[in-house]
Amino acid sequence: MDTWLSNGFARSLTLGFMIACVCVGTAHAQAPSTCLDCHAALDPPLQVTQAQFSQDIHAQKGLTCASCHGGDPTKADMDAMSKAAGFRGKIQRNQIPELCGHCHSDGAFMRKYNPSLRTDQLAQYRTSVHGKRLLQGDTKVAVCIDCHGVHDLRPASDSRSKISPLNVAETCSRCHSDAKYMQGYGIPTDQYAKYKSSVHHEAMTVRGDLSAPTCSTCHGNHGATPPGVDSVRNVCANCHVFQAQMYDKSTHKPAFQSAGLPGCVVCHGNHDVSFPTDAKLGTGPEAVCMRCHKPGDTCDQARAKMLLDLTQLDNAFKSADRVLTAAESSGMEVSGARTEQDQARDSLTKARVTIHSFQTELVEQDIQEGLKITAKTQAEGQAALAERDRRRRGLGLSLGIILAVLLGLRLYIRQIENNSHNVETAELHR
Amino acid sequence: MTLFAAMRNWIEERFNWADLTAPLREKAVPAHDLSYWYFLGGITLFLFGIQVCTGILLLLYYRPSATEAFESVQYIMTRVQFGWLVRSIHSWAANLMIFTAFCHMFSVLFLGAYRKPREMTWITGMLLLFLAMGFGFSGYLLPWNTLAFFATKVGTEITGQVPVIGHGLKVFLRGGEDVTGATLTRFFGFHVALLPGLTTLLLLTHIALVQYFGMSVPPAVEARWKALPSEARHIKFFPNFFLRELMAWYIALGVLGALAAILPWELGTKADPFAPAPAGIRPEWYFMFMFQTLKKIPAKVWFADGDVLGIMAFGVAGILWVLLPFFDPAGDKRGRKLVLGAGMFALSYIIAMTIYGYMAK
Numbered sequence: 001m002d003t004w005l006s007n008g009f010a011r012s013l014t015l016g017f018m019i020a021c022v023c024v025g026t027a028h029a030q031a032p033s034t035c036l037d038c039h040a041a042l043d044p045p046l047q048v049t050q051a052q053f054s055q056d057i058h059a060q061k062g063l064t065c066a067s068c069h070g071g072d073p074t075k076a077d078m079d080a081m082s083k084a085a086g087f088r089g090k091i092q093r094n095q096i097p098e099l100c101g102h103c104h105s106d107g108a109f110m111r112k113y114n115p116s117l118r119t120d121q122l123a124q125y126r127t128s129v130h131g132k133r134l135l136q137g138d139t140k141v142a143v144c145i146d147c148h149g150v151h152d153l154r155p156a157s158d159s160r161s162k163i164s165p166l167n168v169a170e171t172c173s174r175c176h177s178d179a180k181y182m183q184g185y186g187i188p189t190d191q192y193a194k195y196k197s198s199v200h201h202e203a204m205t206v207r208g209d210l211s212a213p214t215c216s217t218c219h220g221n222h223g224a225t226p227p228g229v230d231s232v233r234n235v236c237a238n239c240h241v242f243q244a245q246m247y248d249k250s251t252h253k254p255a256f257q258s259a260g261l262p263g264c265v266v267c268h269g270n271h272d273v274s275f276p277t278d279a280k281l282g283t284g285p286e287a288v289c290m291r292c293h294k295p296g297d298t299c300d301q302a303r304a305k306m307l308l309d310l311t312q313l314d315n316a317f318k319s320a321d322r323v324l325t326a327a328e329s330s331g332m333e334v335s336g337a338r339t340e341q342d343q344a345r346d347s348l349t350k351a352r353v354t355i356h357s358f359q360t361e362l363v364e365q366d367i368q369e370g371l372k373i374t375a376k377t378q379a380e381g382q383a384a385l386a387e388r389d390r391r392r393r394g395l396g397l398s399l400g401i402i403l404a405v406l407l408g409l410r411l412y413i414r415q416i417e418n419n420s421h422n423v424e425t426a427e428l429h430r
Numbered sequence: 431m432t433l434f435a436a437m438r439n440w441i442e443e444r445f446n447w448a449d450l451t452a453p454l455r456e457k458a459v460p461a462h463d464l465s466y467w468y469f470l471g472g473i474t475l476f477l478f479g480i481q482v483c484t485g486i487l488l489l490l491y492y493r494p495s496a497t498e499a500f501e502s503v504q505y506i507m508t509r510v511q512f513g514w515l516v517r518s519i520h521s522w523a524a525n526l527m528i529f530t531a532f533c534h535m536f537s538v539l540f541l542g543a544y545r546k547p548r549e550m551t552w553i554t555g556m557l558l559l560f561l562a563m564g565f566g567f568s569g570y571l572l573p574w575n576t577l578a579f580f581a582t583k584v585g586t587e588i589t590g591q592v593p594v595i596g597h598g599l600k601v602f603l604r605g606g607e608d609v610t611g612a613t614l615t616r617f618f619g620f621h622v623a624l625l626p627g628l629t630t631l632l633l634l635t636h637i638a639l640v641q642y643f644g645m646s647v648p649p650a651v652e653a654r655w656k657a658l659p660s661e662a663r664h665i666k667f668f669p670n671f672f673l674r675e676l677m678a679w680y681i682a683l684g685v686l687g688a689l690a691a692i693l694p695w696e697l698g699t700k701a702d703p704f705a706p707a708p709a710g711i712r713p714e715w716y717f718m719f720m721f722q723t724l725k726k727i728p729a730k731v732w733f734a735d736g737d738v739l740g741i742m743a744f745g746v747a748g749i750l751w752v753l754l755p756f757f758d759p760a761g762d763k764r765g766r767k768l769v770l771g772a773g774m775f776a777l778s779y780i781i782a783m784t785i786y787g788y789m790a791k
Binding site (some may be wrong): 144160330331332335336391392394395398399402403405406409410412413416 | 460504508514665670673674681683687691693694696699764
């Protein structure tokens with residue numbers, strides 16, 4: 001009890017002191033600082049250069065070293081770091097969330113800088129696996145500076161920031177992919193490698209879609225925790241709304257729930273979600289249905305029917321596309337059919353979404369709608385090709401007539417010139 | 431009595447047929463190894479005639495507004511009987527006409543046909559070429575597709591760089607600060623009223639001057655004929671030269687038909703003023719040498735703005751080019767050398783910069 005009291009008392013005292021330092025530092029935001037004069041010349045980890053610190057969002061907002069570390073930056077040499085000046089040196093890892101949270105949890109204070117910024121980070125952090133373990137004394141877990149950086153901290157909107165959507169996965173992987181560091185936690189360390197092979201990573205990095213999911217999209221950021229079996233569907237449904245609605249209608253939902261299976265992940269995987277192809281409905285290596293179902297049962301028959309329908313529309317779409325491309329490359333104007341072809345693609349996409357209901361009649365409706373459109377676009381493409389051929393035949397005929405006229409003219413010129421050559425020459429030379 | 435003879439009699443009773451046709455009967459064209467170059471002017475005239483006819487047909491369906499222009503051209507291309515042919519021929523003939531006009535200009539220059547007394551024929555011809563390029567620039571925007579929209583934006587932006595009057599000129603061309611539906615309506619007006627009116631006047635003057643002075647004989651041939659008058663050859667304009675010209679027109683018609691049927695002129699996608707500019711915006715090929723030059727001039731040349739300097743240089747070069755015959759007033763060797771040198775330089779520069787413009791990424 002004594003220990004607890006003394007620890008608690010010491011912690012309260014330190015925290016009170018840090019808060020006082022932050023307030024003093026903020027009040028003297030624009031005061032001259034001597035800290036960087038020395039720290040720029042030191043070796044890492046004590047090194048902080050002006051170039052580095054000038055990029056820091058806090059420095060840009062007027063906060064100084066003393067805002068977090070205390071001391072008196074207006075004094076030269078070691079006087080700046082005297083205890084009398086309130087200097088407290090390096091912040092202990094377990095004190096970092098409280099220190100950051102002192103300002104970031106204060107709505108009135110944060111409004112002065114960024115009114116749209118949330119102020120529940122500390123509260124969220126306390127619910128996270130990281131926060132809970134830190135409270136239990138595990139200082140290896142992530143604290144604010146591990147993800148956000150320190151001394152060169154940039155906002156998430158800056159693509160150089162460690163927490164920019166483009167960099168979040170790599171930031172998490174610095175700990176979570178390090179097998180040695182993660183030893184003892186009993187979780188895999190291949191998430192980042194798997195994520196890099198996923199369609200989500202491709203969307204983010206290749207297509208530049210910053211809204212594509214990264215670690216924090218599914219796990220949360222300050223409240224980071226693995227989604228439980230029950231919440232996986234909700235996590236995916238944030239983006240894949242219609243698939244989730246269809247899944248809710250399906251017989252799979254209650255079956256998965258009773259078997260304790262995590263919804264979407266069962267067929268699609270988690271970190272390594274690949275681009276879904278129709279082969280998932282097949283019986284080959286990518287097939288997922290046959291992992292649970294038996295060949296020939298009712299569900300297998302439904303699977304085969306849906307695959308057949310999808311393949312039929314896919315082939316019809318591709319066939320119409322080929323005809324339209326051939327017409328376009330011949331210079332034919334088929335933009336109207338192209339627009340309709342987009343609608344056929346939408347029907348195919350819709351059918352692939354409807355698959356999640358696992359109801360063949362619903363899938364069939366979308367397929368029939370798409371097939372009607374592809375039949376029309378195919379006919380329009382073929383009509384354009386027939387028109388192209390007609391034009392070319394017309395050209396051949398016209399060129400034949402032109403050649404005949406040219407030949408006739410040439411012969412006529414020769415004839416009249418032969419007849420009058422001598423007379424004309426004599427007249428013109430007069 | 432045949433119909434033709436009846437008509438001839440009818441005219442003969444009222445007018446003197448022999449007097450009417452005398453100029454045609456008496457007109458002669460020099461016949462020598464380089465006579466083929468004489469056809470270029472006629473082919474350009476033929477292509478202009480095609481432009482007028484196809485342009486009138488397009489007017490029956492075209493609607494000059496930002497909301498309807500693209501759709502109306504699309505309608506012409508897909509729904510109107512032979513609309514695709516008329517539009518493709520109009521576009522191809524425009525390009526071929528400017529090409530043959532350039533060839534005609536350089537042939538006139540290299541064969542010395544600009545010399546006294548034909549200075550005004552050269553000047554009216556040059557003005558006609560500028561008008562043809564104006565037709566091209568204004569007509570390019572009319573289908574209101576993406577490429578044309580952004581190319582017009584760039585083109586009119588360049589106009590804005592002209593010192594003193596640049597901004598005013600840009601606003602006048604655009605009908606405002608930006609390229610909008612107002613620009614389209616304005617360009618349509620230029621394309622179907624202002625430019626055709628000016629072109630008709632200049633074309634009639636140009637043809638009248640050609641008729642008045644007759645065909646020029648190249649200096650080398652002229653010298654040979656002077657030394658040996660018995661070598662001088664002429665052919666009758668009608669029917670001998672006229673029928674040959676007719677053959678050239680038929681060949682041009684065949685080329686035009688083949689291009690229109692095998693490579694129909696593309697329509698592209700409808701212009702979206704709020705969309706980002708697509709990659710590879712390029713002007714029509716006949717503006718490419720100027721566009722590429724302006725691209726390559728550094729932003730600052732000494733104290734002057736690079737673009738302004740480039741535009742000024744092209745302006746001065748254009749004026750000097752129009753006045754080219756006056757640099758060879760006596761038709762002596764020195765003046766001829768100067769003009770030929772300028773012609774060779776201009777031709778090489780235009781070809782090289784055009785190729786560079788298309789090759790450059």
